[in-house]
Amino acid sequence: MTESVANTSSTYHVTVRGERFTCGEITGLGPQGDLGLPGQELTLTLDDCVLTDVPGAQEWALSADGVSAPEHVTIEETAAGESVPRTTWYLHDVRADAAANPSTTASNHETRIGRLTVHAAKITPSLPE
Numbered sequence: 001m002t003e004s005v006a007n008t009s010s011t012y013h014v015t016v017r018g019e020r021f022t023c024g025e026i027t028g029l030g031p032q033g034d035l036g037l038p039g040q041e042l043t044l045t046l047d048d049c050v051l052t053d054v055p056g057a058q059e060w061a062l063s064a065d066g067v068s069a070p071e072h073v074t075i076e077e078t079a080a081g082e083s084v085p086r087t088t089w090y091l092h093d094v095r096a097d098a099a100a101n102p103s104t105t106a107s108n109h110e111t112r113i114g115r116l117t118v119h120a121a122k123i124t125p126s127l128p129e
Contacts, residue, residue, distance in 0.1 A: 011078050013076045014075050015074040016071050016072075019054035019056050023050075024048030025046075025047040029075070041120075042119065042120045043119055045117050046116040047114065049112065050111075052109060062099055062111075068095050068096040072090070073094045074091070076088045087125060093122065095119050098117040
């Protein structure tokens with residue numbers, strides 16, 4: 001699978017449990033997506049994530065002990081200065097696996113996760129035409 005890495009001009013918006021948070025970089029998304037093969041587990045790494053006032057998404061991300069409930073996740077890549085996503089990926093049966101360097105600030109309801117590793121059963125891209 002070919003890796004795509006965010007450059008500094010992109011932001012990634014991740015939606016899980018109906019709640020949206022941002023990440024600065026995501027690896028593991030192929031440029032054409034990866035539909036997955038039966039029994040294959042796809043691994044993605046989300047770096048520099050900021051979760052503000054999203055308790056459901058935060059609970060899911062921090063339950064990275066391998067027992068998180070599988071969720072459907074949407075990832076939208078947006079270029080700097082644009083409001084329309086350049087690419088959207090739909091991930092199916094996603095489980096959080098490991099959260100590195102999480103920190104929470106109670107005063108502004110913000111959690112930062114340095115690196116979040118997740119596993120997905122299937123990734124479907126929606127590329128612009």
